[in-house]
Amino acid sequence: MITAVRKPMEEIIACVSPYDRILLVGCNECVSVCSAGGRKEVALLSSALQMHFLKQGKTIEIREMTLERQCDPEYVEELVNYMDGADAVLSMACGCGVQTIAARFREKPVFPAVNTTFMGASERQGVWSERCQGCGDCVLGITGGICPIARCSKRLLNGPCGGSTKGKCEIDANVDCAWQLIWDRLKALGLEKRIEDVIEAKDWRTSRDGGPRKIVREDLAS
Amino acid sequence: MKTESRLEKVLASGALAVTSECGPPRGALPEKVREKAGMLRGCVDAINVTDNQTAMVRMSSWAAGILIKQMGLDPVLQMVTRDRNRLAMQADIIGAYSLGINTMLCLSGDHPKFGDHPMAANVHDIDSVQLIQMVVKMRNEGKFQGGKDIDHPPKMFVGAAANPFADPFELRVMRLAKKVKAGADFIQTQCIYNLDKFETWMEGVRQRGLHEKVYILAGITPIKTAGMARYMKNRVPGMDVPDAIVKRMESVPKEQQPEEGIRIAVESIQRLKEVEGVSGFHIMAIEWEEKVPEILEKSGLLPRPEP
Numbered sequence A: 001m002i003t004a005v006r007k008p009m010e011e012i013i014a015c016v017s018p019y020d021r022i023l024l025v026g027c028n029e030c031v032s033v034c035s036a037g038g039r040k041e042v043a044l045l046s047s048a049l050q051m052h053f054l055k056q057g058k059t060i061e062i063r064e065m066t067l068e069r070q071c072d073p074e075y076v077e078e079l080v081n082y083m084d085g086a087d088a089v090l091s092m093a094c095g096c097g098v099q100t101i102a103a104r105f106r107e108k109p110v111f112p113a114v115n116t117t118f119m120g121a122s123e124r125q126g127v128w129s130e131r132c133q134g135c136g137d138c139v140l141g142i143t144g145g146i147c148p149i150a151r152c153s154k155r156l157l158n159g160p161c162g163g164s165t166k167g168k169c170e171i172d173a174n175v176d177c178a179w180q181l182i183w184d185r186l187k188a189l190g191l192e193k194r195i196e197d198v199i200e201a202k203d204w205r206t207s208r209d210g211g212p213r214k215i216v217r218e219d220l221a222s
Numbered sequence B: 001m002k003t004e005s006r007l008e009k010v011l012a013s014g015a016l017a018v019t020s021e022c023g024p025p026r027g028a029l030p031e032k033v034r035e036k037a038g039m040l041r042g043c044v045d046a047i048n049v050t051d052n053q054t055a056m057v058r059m060s061s062w063a064a065g066i067l068i069k070q071m072g073l074d075p076v077l078q079m080v081t082r083d084r085n086r087l088a089m090q091a092d093i094i095g096a097y098s099l100g101i102n103t104m105l106c107l108s109g110d111h112p113k114f115g116d117h118p119m120a121a122n123v124h125d126i127d128s129v130q131l132i133q134m135v136v137k138m139r140n141e142g143k144f145q146g147g148k149d150i151d152h153p154p155k156m157f158v159g160a161a162a163n164p165f166a167d168p169f170e171l172r173v174m175r176l177a178k179k180v181k182a183g184a185d186f187i188q189t190q191c192i193y194n195l196d197k198f199e200t201w202m203e204g205v206r207q208r209g210l211h212e213k214v215y216i217l218a219g220i221t222p223i224k225t226a227g228m229a230r231y232m233k234n235r236v237p238g239m240d241v242p243d244a245i246v247k248r249m250e251s252v253p254k255e256q257q258p259e260e261g262i263r264i265a266v267e268s269i270q271r272l273k274e275v276e277g278v279s280g281f282h283i284m285a286i287e288w289e290e291k292v293p294e295i296l297e298k299s300g301l302l303p304r305p306e307p
């Protein structure tokens, strides 16, 4: 999923304070699962903002909405009836959701209320870790199912580097060394020899370096 | 001979080679480079010039290397994959070679987190193994990494680093094998304080016959103070300083600690000289270059051969 964390209150307040009527929009997908921008977080942020402005002696009107999927124009369309009554939109979805709203409602300012952080997985309750950088040419099949691009601090394709210490990465004793994990997994699979295969320099064109990416499925495109 | 490298000639002659290093200044004063390199004149076969060492900005490795070349000495161009993509690296390799630099060392580099620009983007377009492949391809096939022909290709003698002390240990010989497979001509190791562990690693290296495919230069860093020993033991990732070394440094009064550190370095060299497969030494006397001649003299590594 795409993970996010809420921006600091001061930053959100600074964005919305010039406006009187705010449409606060959450999303029911990833940000809801990682408890950053679902229905519950929308309600919490809404009351925190009300409280703040009340103390300032200012009344602010906040309408709460949580869409099924904010990155989908079909659901974003549901906002159309509420836009006239709003001076600005505050979105709690990931950057994709924020941009879908901005593209649909061109004359309305839209502010992100969360920092979209990474594509990751849940490790345990309340803990998420980065797992994929969407490089567009997945190598998990030769790296024991552990991504060196997202999980090695130097995205080495032929690790580990000389800084790997007791299973941890040189940058932080709380960060697992991806190449230790890869090695352990290759061993478990009986594929130790693979560590000696030189993985060739990557073609980054499939990644962000090739320019903004797009998928067009002729079989589905309307 | 693959190249014009003086280091290659010394190694090929069968003599124990000696390299040392010089960290370029954090400013534009060429005298600083000349001063450090000057201390090493006549004592070493080549001088490594570090590339933004510990992720701190310094005079570029190739520029400092050229200053050293102009003194009639032989620089080893260090290059990390952290700061430049493959275009910039190949451009620098050609540029350095056009000015007479013919030996280089391929590294991935410390993470920016450790330096003075922790906010910098981390490039890593290719990694250190792929960098070895790239430089070897430029030399052997006369082709850029992208596949096109190079008009007058650079012929570099290609080095790589090995750290026998990083984890997982069981992988460390395989990792060397991988660098050899990628085409490395010589290896400079992490500084060695745990000699037993190094010898175990070398045993693994010999079992695979790797010492016959690549020249291995054992890394030596003289310790100046007991504090430095403790710091390296506890704070430097991938460094193995046994308690016995720390205790030995602590056991002498502060003013005698530098001497003790030199003594440890000399004893290590004496012992490692006897290890089959060790082709020479890489002395990294960080901000202590003036002691290199003394260490080499006491270790019986002077005078240097004229290849």
Ligand code: SF4
Pocket (backbone or CB within 6 Å): A131, A132, A133, A134, A135, A136, A137, A138, A139, A140, A147, A148, A149, A150
């Ligand atoms: S290799 Fe690429 S696509 Fe596969 S997990 Fe890693 S970043 Fe994602």
Ligand code: SF4
Pocket (backbone or CB within 6 Å): A151, A152, A153, A154, A155, A156, A159, A160, A161, A162, A163, A164, A165, A168, A169, A170, A171, A176, A177, A178, A179, A180
């Ligand atoms: S310690 Fe491991 S994860 Fe960290 S940079 Fe080195 S190889 Fe990558």
